[in-house]
Amino acid sequence: MSHLLEVKNLDVKFNTDEGQITAVENVSLSVDQGEVLGIVGESGSGKSVTAKSIMQLNPGNTIYNDNAEIILDNENTLKFSSKNDLKKIRGGKVSMIFQEPMASFAPAIKIGNQMVEQLLIHKNINKDQAKSISIDMLNRVGIADAEKRFNQYAFELSGGMRQRAMIAMALSTMPKLLLADEPTTALDVTIQAQVINLIKDIIKEYQMGVIFITHDLGVIAQVADQVAVMYLGSVVEQGPVNEILKNPKHPYTKGLLQALPDINNLDAPLSPIPGNIPSPLDRPTGCVFRTRCPHHNPDGKDGKIEMKLIEVESGHWVDQCGIKCGKNGQ
Amino acid sequence: MSQVTGSINVESSVVKMGNNLISVNNVSVNFDYQENFISKKQKIHAVNNINIKIKKGSFFGLVGESGSGKTTLGRAILGANKISSGNVIFHDDERDYDLTNMNKQDLRDYRKKAQLIFQDPYAALSPRMTVRDIIAEPLEVMKITSSRQETDERVRDIAAKCRLNIEHLRRFPHAFSGGQRQRISIARALVSNPKFIVADESVAALDVSIQADILNLLKQLQTELNLTYLFISHDLSVVAHVCDVVAVMYLGHIVEMGPSRELFKNPKHSYTKALLSSIPSIDPEKRSEAIELRGEIPSALNPPSGCVFRTRCPNPGVDCKGGEIKMGLTEVEPGHWVDQCCVI
Incomplete structure (x- = not known):
């Protein structure tokens, strides 16, 4: 093999x-x-x-x-x-998860937009589909209130939650x-x-x-x-x-x-x-x-x-x- | 079982420990917080009603x-954070210092006797000063030595004790690795001949192979120089190895405290149990035995009642789930104190 x-x-x-x-x-x-x-x-x-x-x-x-x-x-x-x-x-x-989740998200762009952006680059889908995939993925990694988090900035999340969001983002392109x-x-x-x-x-x-x-x-x-x-x-x-x-x-x-x-x-x-x-x-x-x-x-x-x-x-x-x-x- | 009133004496299993060096009595530290200028002022309850006694010669873990x-508690004990209520007494040989009631001269004296070692050896050392100047600075600022020759002698003496190469004293910090830098930080903290050291996550930024070296050095200096440590760390296996007495903190409260072996062998509070089970075991056959804690530590702005x-x-009981049990430590074994909610 x-x-x-x-x-x-x-x-x-x-x-x-x-x-x-x-x-x-x-x-x-x-x-x-x-x-x-x-x-x-x-x-x-x-x-x-x-x-x-x-x-x-x-x-x-x-x-x-x-x-x-x-x-x-x-x-x-x-x-x-x-x-x-x-x-x-x-x-x-290939996707990568980094050590410092605060440094890996752009501070002035909402988390959701960053997730959607990369999905649009890699997948042949439209914005709404990308959004639903992202929210679904945030749910999968155990982020409560995914829809609300989707519209937040990285600094509004705690360390553990940011790392989860990072993982969700890395995995969303499969x-x-x-x-x-x-x-x-x-x-x-x-x-x-x-x-x-x-x-x-x-x-x-x-x-x-x-x-x-x-x-x-x-x-x-x-x-x-x-x-x-x-x-x-x-x-x-x-x-x-x-x-x-x-x-x-x-x-x-x-x-x-x-x-x-x-x-x-x-x-x-x-x-x-x-x-x-x-x-x-x-x-x-x-x-x-x-x-x-x-x-x-x-x-x-x-x-x-x-x-x-x-x-x-x-x-x-x-x-x-x-x-x-x-x-x-x- | 006896109910707590006022202060607590933690008897340690380790011999050779003398009287109390530090008594922390009902200390709380609050910070004012205002989200923006029109919103209401709120209080962050960073440290709540803490009672600890640190014995001379002990290695007290937090x-x-x-x-x-x-960290807030550690800084409060050093007088670097304002104490909102309660007091901290430093029992020196000749006299006691009350940290909440000190004049400038007292504070100056206290600073010589109580020092801090920081977490990040890269951020803690000025890149523009030589190692000699970094170590000598406390002596000059506190006017401990009177001549340059005397200063140099003290610097060389403490550098040798911290296993720094004397020839390296003229170099700048960038030439050193993380472990060596941490030894420089330790030398700087010890040069004023303090009795009490707060080591705040002092090995957290180091590789394991070097971490062991620094821990051994701290232990060795303790016996050589009669030091008492308050060792702050999030790493339980490190604390279990070096500390005599350990206090476990959660959201500004001490939830469990006792001699370190007793506490780690026989944890009573469910938070301590969860922390211990979360340490990844080195044995690949023992996977995921962690008691998973849901969610994260709540905000200190409005802590649960x-x-x-x-x-x-x-596994909350019916009473504590409703928040009806007040926080308070109860002695379950001699010297082993647990928050009463988890005892009942």
Whole structure:
């Protein structure tokens, strides 16, 4: 079966005044219909850049490598350049939900008008139909009084409600792929639980593929089927959610899990990952994690081991340097 | 069970804690609100009738959703918000300060002894000052040191304690990562040698790997410098890990309070239970056990009568649904206080 989305060997570089920055290196991912791929990692790990590449939303100084492919519905979206083609992936087949719902709505345009506007661009329908689809969608995501909210501005809605409206807007064009970039990070836990349940229901109903980006492993455990752990632009570990969280192999994944305060185990000490994520300007050669790795093997420490994912169990891929380091640590 | 009259003593399970450092007695904070110049003036009840005692050497946690009044209470204790009624007493070694009744000199003294660490380490540091100047500023403003040499000594001393590299003191904040910036903010708060620190969402903006580092640093500095913290956070797992005593706030009221282990192991109030169940479990096999709270926190302009939580309560009793039960804490176990509506 072919995948809904397949990203192959993606490199993303940015031309800046200080030189060329590698934001993403050799990332390959795939998402099936009705599947949630979770991408986790610290800030600066290239999660958002990867997702934005799918819609070609990265800024003008971005350079993609020539052999990279992003295949959506048998088309390589990286080669899209005409307005019509781009329209297909920006809001048509692919929709995106951003972290800060206040920043994603235009403040001076009513929510309803923004929803109608994008529907008119992507669907061959008239204004009244667009309005009824929008109100219907607002109802679906659990906004009470949808008709009234339709005529309000973003600032009149609370945080949770704005995020729901954002989701309604992203879904109203019936995309095949939904990119959710930290959609619950700005929300309170109680509202986060509501939004997670909502997203799960919607995936089930519409059978869309989802890329769910977050730095919160707890959220990943709740929504994802597959997980990719990213560090400094590279995927260091990848596999089914159960495998990754219960049987992590890479020292970075292990570190993230140990740094997380667990409410069910209050006696466990919080162990931070030492050091800071290096600047992408001086990205380490070889294994990108070696500067912070607690159990580096001598070859990995010197950067002699290339980054390469190896399948350790069926579907569970780990960077080859990380496998050795993970073993040394036990 | 004893009914509350006046103030409450939360006995903590942790040893080594001395007398009260801060007593908050029946404190309310209201803000005036007027939608436009012809409409009626209204009052926002941000904090209502709060009683807490913070013991010397404790790590006192304050949790709740946004809009629950945590920050307002923290600022009121620092004298940064006006207290509408009630009082806050700071028990110093020699004398007590009454925050509602202080002259300028007292306020100046108090500011040296009580400091604040902010949430966002990117917004809290001036981009045009070097790290040395940022840390030294409180000393100069409060006229604590008399010579430049003395100032430099204090800055270097506290920077080392906060694990900042001394060579970095001449750099500007933009050269630092989030975790390092937060350490600069902590150094600035601690340089005047305070006894009491309000940490307002101080780790919320950080990545988990760095969050653990900052939490460990705060703990370590507490023992080294004899600090007492009021730790404000919306993240219950963080609070459960670092705090000795926890108070859960909802819409300006404390609905439950007690020693942190007892409270998290044995939550009594339905709001605390819902909050705890909403924390996404790290175990993928334990999905959606969350007690879903309908809707969102109501407006503090006209809070529900009686129990403020009744509009979202998953299992309200007949009395509290009608708003007939007044808010008030009841002691269910030694030191564990719960709002009476959820006890009955």
